[in-house]
Amino acid sequence: MTSADLLPAAVLKRKAVVYIRQSTPGQVQNNLESQRRQYELVDVARRRGFTKVEVIDDDLGRSASGTVARPGFERLVAWLCAGEVGAVLCFDASRLARNGRDWHHLLELCGLVEARVIDLEGVYDPCRPNDRLLLGMKGSISEFELGVLRARMLDAIRAKARRGELRISVPIGYIWHREMGLGFDPDLRIQQVIRVIFARFRELGSARQVLLSMVAKQVHFPRPSDGKTLVAFEWTPIRYCNVITVLKNPFYAGAYAYGKGEKRTEIVDGRARTSYRHPKPLEEWEVLLKDHHDGYIDWAEFERNQKQLAVNAYSTVGGAKSGRGGRALLAGLLSCGRCGRRLMVGYSGRPPGQPAYRCGRANQMLGLPRCLTFGGLRVDAAIARELLRAVEPMAIEAAWRPSRAIWKLKVKNSAS
Numbered sequence: 001m002t003s004a005d006l007l008p009a010a011v012l013k014r015k016a017v018v019y020i021r022q023s024t025p026g027q028v029q030n031n032l033e034s035q036r037r038q039y040e041l042v043d044v045a046r047r048r049g050f051t052k053v054e055v056i057d058d059d060l061g062r063s064a065s066g067t068v069a070r071p072g073f074e075r076l077v078a079w080l081c082a083g084e085v086g087a088v089l090c091f092d093a094s095r096l097a098r099n100g101r102d103w104h105h106l107l108e109l110c111g112l113v114e115a116r117v118i119d120l121e122g123v124y125d126p127c128r129p130n131d132r133l134l135l136g137m138k139g140s141i142s143e144f145e146l147g148v149l150r151a152r153m154l155d156a157i158r159a160k161a162r163r164g165e166l167r168i169s170v171p172i173g174y175i176w177h178r179e180m181g182l183g184f185d186p187d188l189r190i191q192q193v194i195r196v197i198f199a200r201f202r203e204l205g206s207a208r209q210v211l212l213s214m215v216a217k218q219v220h221f222p223r224p225s226d227g228k229t230l231v232a233f234e235w236t237p238i239r240y241c242n243v244i245t246v247l248k249n250p251f252y253a254g255a256y257a258y259g260k261g262e263k264r265t266e267i268v269d270g271r272a273r274t275s276y277r278h279p280k281p282l283e284e285w286e287v288l289l290k291d292h293h294d295g296y297i298d299w300a301e302f303e304r305n306q307k308q309l310a311v312n313a314y315s316t317v318g319g320a321k322s323g324r325g326g327r328a329l330l331a332g333l334l335s336c337g338r339c340g341r342r343l344m345v346g347y348s349g350r351p352p353g354q355p356a357y358r359c360g361r362a363n364q365m366l367g368l369p370r371c372l373t374f375g376g377l378r379v380d381a382a383i384a385r386e387l388l389r390a391v392e393p394m395a396i397e398a399a400w401r402p403s404r405a406i407w408k409l410k411v412k413n414s415a416s
Helices: 025-028 034-038 040-046 071-081 098-115 129-163 186-203 207-216 240-248 299-314 363-366 376-416
Strands: 015-022 053-060 084-090 116-119 122-124 174-177 180-184 222-223 233-239 256-258 259-269 270-281 288-289 344-346 354-358 373-375
Touching: 015 034, 015 040, 015 071, 025 034, 034 040, 040 084, 053 071, 071 084, 071 098, 084 098, 098 116, 098 129, 098 376, 116 256, 122 129, 174 270, 186 207, 186 222, 186 240, 186 299, 240 299, 240 363, 354 376, 373 376
Parallel strands: 015 053, 015 084, 084 116
Antiparallel strands: 116 122, 174 180, 222 233, 256 288, 259 270, 344 354, 354 373
């Protein structure tokens, strides 16, 4: 060590903190040499003269980009604020932070308590302008390096997707063969149930009717055993989500689609939080390659199916069934006493105007019998009577206030 690397006695009385981090769980499992070299910083701290050395490795497998919470880094900041740290040891600047906010905040705290920053290249005092400048440059380079790596990776992924060669996750009924590439799942039972869904929709024109007809036939649908891979399946009773997912997925029409969703970033507790898979309209997808692979249906039929589903949707503005009205007094307020689901409202009569409350969610989604159904006229009338009785004492006051305001206005005008 040179004289510039010698540390004051006041600094050596405090503890040295060795901060250890790797970005992903895969690196934690495979990059064991990096871990070993980071843990060796404990010996470096002792050679520098520290007798008390703490190791923070809570952030192994966590990114330092600023979008992921790092409890280890927060503990380090808390110790610095308490004045307990004499030096922070790290393998390089990228281990401590990959964004300027965390890096400069750490340097500011080290400068306030006169703590040192130590890496394999030397000792830095954030109180000194030259050291502070050098540390700032290291942090900026680390942040820039992360941006370059991410940009290169995303550009390579998009280029491969534009050629239709990126191995994206495929829906049930397809599989990536190691030698032959993308193709139908060799399990004929899986192929058959998907073809039946399209055939029934062609015949019935309604996803719900497809569900009811298949439930009546006791048709089952495959579900991945672990919920992720498409290697092993469990056959469970078909659900509405299975039917609608198959009908709306363009992959079954032989189309290769990439970039169907977008990410959104918001500030939560002072940190950027990014959420993914927010759907985008079809015309905004990054990649859409038609006739990319063998499909269960052609593209023309897929477009017809989407138009039919849009017409069937009750919630679509301007759709055939969107203007049903809503005369029921308790719509959306009642729950089923048996299953706890929200009761639905239906109208009957000519013109439709007599409400009926029913528990139909299980029937709609799973094809099961309804829990209960009852007319709404007497229930609504009873609630209306109780409501009027509750607000009756305030009716006189509500009627008197406008009259009093008009009287005061007339008095004011006559006086002027």
